Amino acid sequence: MLSPMTAPTTGTAHRLTPLGPFDLERTRAFVGRWAPITRHTPTPEEPLRLTAPLDGDHRPVAFALRQATPDGPVEVEVAGADGAEHVALAQVTRMLSLDHDARDYPDVGRRLPAIGRLMAGQPGLRPTLFGGPYEAAAWAVVSARIGERQAGTVFRRLAAAHGEVLTVAGAEITTFPRPEALRDLRELPGLPAEKVRRLHGVAEAALAGELDVERLRALGPAGARAAVKRIRGIGDFYASLVWLRACGVVDEWPENEPRCRAALARLHDRHPDDPLDDLVEQLRPYRTWVALLLRVARPDDNS
Numbered sequence: 001m002l003s004p005m006t007a008p009t010t011g012t013a014h015r016l017t018p019l020g021p022f023d024l025e026r027t028r029a030f031v032g033r034w035a036p037i038t039r040h041t042p043t044p045e046e047p048l049r050l051t052a053p054l055d056g057d058h059r060p061v062a063f064a065l066r067q068a069t070p071d072g073p074v075e076v077e078v079a080g081a082d083g084a085e086h087v088a089l090a091q092v093t094r095m096l097s098l099d100h101d102a103r104d105y106p107d108v109g110r111r112l113p114a115i116g117r118l119m120a121g122q123p124g125l126r127p128t129l130f131g132g133p134y135e136a137a138a139w140a141v142v143s144a145r146i147g148e149r150q151a152g153t154v155f156r157r158l159a160a161a162h163g164e165v166l167t168v169a170g171a172e173i174t175t176f177p178r179p180e181a182l183r184d185l186r187e188l189p190g191l192p193a194e195k196v197r198r199l200h201g202v203a204e205a206a207l208a209g210e211l212d213v214e215r216l217r218a219l220g221p222a223g224a225r226a227a228v229k230r231i232r233g234i235g236d237f238y239a240s241l242v243w244l245r246a247c248g249v250v251d252e253w254p255e256n257e258p259r260c261r262a263a264l265a266r267l268h269d270r271h272p273d274d275p276l277d278d279l280v281e282q283l284r285p286y287r288t289w290v291a292l293l294l295r296v297a298r299p300d301d302n303s
Contacts, residue, residue: 014089016074020102023124024048024067024074027096030128030296047077049168051175052091052131054081055213058206060175061088062168065096070124074098079168080175094213094248097126097289108290111282114267115290118297127292129245132213134206135176136246137231140238141198142191154190161188179203198233205231216247244288253280253287263294 028048047064054061064077074096081088093099109116119125130136142158143151155176162177162185177185183203185196205211216224221243228239237256244254254260258272264279265272283290 014076014078014085016076016089016093016096016098018071018074018098018102019100020105021071021124022067022074022096022098022102022126023070024065024096025070026122026125027065027128030125046171047075047169049171049173050092050095050131051166051173052088052095053134053176053178053206054084055087055091055132056084058132058134058179060164060166060178061091062166062173062175063088063092064169065092077169079166091132095129095131097129097248097250099248100250102126102286102289105286105289108283108286112268112279115283115293118267118293122293122297125293125296127245127289129248130242131176131246133211133216133228133242133246134179134202136242137202137205137211137228137234137238138176138182138199140234140241141195141202144195144233144238150190154188157190158185158188179206183207195233198231201232211242213247216243221249221252249288251285251287253283254291257291257295260291260294263298267294 031048031050047066049062049064051060051062053059059080061078061080063079066075067073076089076092078085078088078092090099106116106119109119130139139151139155142154146154156174159174159176162181163175164178165172165174167173180203182199185199187193187196191199202211209215210227210230216227219227224243224247225236225239228234228242229236234242240254240256243249244252261276262272264270264276265274268279270276270279280287
């Protein structure tokens with residue numbers, strides 16, 4: 001079902017209306033390192049293009065996004081979702097964190113002025129999520145024990161070699177492989193054999209419906225993490241990543257993210273080992289969103 005904030009227009013053009021602060025340019029900057037491969041050099045005037053495995057059947061879909069002014073409507077063009085555009089629109093709404101009425105989000109910054117200053121420095125920033133738990137679980141396998149930049153290179157290489165090409169807003173774009181293609185993967189430069197075997201497990205879980213976002217949401221935080229951890233090679237940290245960064249969680253503090261804790265402590269002249277429950281409590285109902293803000297703004301970075 002579409003979010004009430006989603007109003008489709010004619011043809012392949014649709015509109016998402018944010019409730020509360022949202023700036024698509026913040027999303028563009030956030031996903032820049034993971035930008036999908038296009039067959040031409042994009043210019044700053046072009047739409048932001050994203051891809052995702054479609055909720056349910058994991059077919060590749062692509063989106064072209066435009067926003068004329070911050071906090072204004074987001075125009076969406078969809079490719080590859082024939083017969084299921086309502087599913088694709090609900091999915092991209094979740095990916096952009098526009099499935100939540102965030103008009104009260106600035107209240108967190110008023111309660112905690114240090115957080116308010118971070119918000120002022122990143123106006124309109126909302127979490128940008130993975131296309132879905134399947135894609136996030138694959139990222140968890142690829143990125144384990146290597147740097148994010150290297151993992152991004154491998155991820156794009158995987159899309160180029162085994163994904164599909166869609167055209168959206170006049171440009172060709174590569175997509176992440178379907179689970180069937182991932183299950184058939186035998187080798188890829190830069191990807192150890194053990195990680196290939198783990199990706200097979202991700203593919204099998206997706207094909208069995210075990211990584212459907214609605215299933216994980218129904219299981220709740222503990223149940224979803226336990227379900228993801230049944231995939232070979234995914235432990236506590238990456239199970240939390242799949243849950244928090246693919247399922248649209250808004251109000252859960254990431255206990256296994258020491259950098260978020262350190263940043264929150266530094267902002268309030270506390271030691272990271274001190275109790276911070278009083279501060280975390282004041283972040284409700286946006287604890288997950290503020291954790292991302294702390295990571296992006298990096299107030300604990302001495303460089």
